[in-house]
Amino acid sequence: MAEREYPTALGASTPTTITLLGHDLAEDVMGSVGFGELAFWLATQRRPGPGEVRVFEAVLAALADHGFTPTAIVTRLTYLSAPDSVQGALAAGLLGGGSRFLGVTEDTGRFLHDVLASVGGDLPADDAGWDALALTCVRDRRSAKELVPGLGHHVHKNGDPRTPRLMRIATEEGLSGPHLSLFAAIGRVHPEVLGKTLPLNGAGVCGAALADLGLPLELLRGFALLARTAGLIGQLAEELRNPVGNDIFLSVDLNNRSVPPEPQAPDTRP
Template identity: 60%
Template sequence: MSSDHPTYPTSLGVSDLHTISLMGQDLSADLIGKVSFGHLAYRLITLQEPTEGQARVFEAVLVALADHGFTPTAISARMTYLSAPESIQGALASGLLGGGSRFLGVSEDTGRFLADALAGVEELPTTTEGWDELAADAVRRQRAAGRFVPGLGHHLHKQGDPRIAALYGVAHEAGQVGPHLALFEAVGRVAEEVTGKALPLNGAGACGAALADIGIPVELLRGVVLLARCAGLLGHIAEEVRGNHVAADVFADVERHAVYVDPPAPARGEA
């Protein structure tokens, strides 16, 4: 290669005829069989070696977000596989593409909300009362702007998301409860008084807070969520492959019960 040929710098992976390296280490000699997938994913995202506590929280979040039953994204993956069984990548992609503000995007939205609330704080609170005051102010400002408070409420777990206690337990044991998790916990304490609604904290929001506390950039939070959910989506597709044809049943049920209705009349003044 001539000395004046352009180069393409990367701190991730490079390969040549005989070797593959990741982050400056030999993939075969230094990484395969010696680090977990979660450990490697954290390093690829941050370019930092995770501490034992960071790695534990990261792995816990991946487990917490892997699957949540027949969500729209899981149904989408199954339905796409039914339509195109030759394209497993299409089925996985269809489920991942559904990650948005209602499903899978909540972790990122919560992380951004918490990061914005913390951005203007010169000195972090040292008491429960101080955290509650900061949380109440953040919730009020969010509502005044006409926006939902992310991380509150769940379509199914109306009386509390069972993942919350487990995630906070791991974070405490690992010494990784930072300002995002502290503020999110405070949001849960003050939300009902500020909003007038009893909305419990949800696991997706806690995952966003936990990831932010272990150094995952806010703009990459949804990517970690999708990484975790990919495993769950693959599990749903695997069930279809094994003969548990939920997608076919859904399709048949909708098709049998579809009924024609006349379109609504145009509103007065419309052409």
């Protein structure tokens, strides 16, 4: 019985060579292909153009680090608890990439994609058309008592500086597509529905930009996590130089107070 083969277009090795994406890793890739370009290439199995690389790397930069977020804090605290496990500290931070932090990138991209899919190929031709489509989808979310992904930010309440910059980069590279157009329209029209003005957040615009690049929606959170990995390595490096993890731990441990348990509702199950 012949041994089963497992074909792959990614990395493969022989005793003398390593190939990656059909190229000689040592001679054709190392020193010639940047990491952002390689990450895009690995995910799509097509080599991106310079403009695509610029937009993609701008997204990675936008998502790399945003201060003492829960993901950063848990990475530092895990390292405090297990300094022998850098991989555990990084993994702990990445596992926190959910619907409130980092996952917004995927949620926004999927939301915009679903709205665009609902109109088929009949996309708006001008800002007025995009605004009308945006009004409809914001009203639908409001009626369903659901939030609009990518709308609002807990810190940048008057505008996320990453959003206009990434939109400008995409426009400069001719890569501002329907997802970014719809997202921008949502930014213009949502006050009419919600009665207040919220910023388009950076994680959301990253999801729109990645979707316009044609990257798989199923991997959008993965790209956010790729970016944040670099940020978490930076957090660990700073923790080594200027540790604050123990102070964070003690600020909770030394300031807890005992209270009686809250009464539980009676169990009415039969």
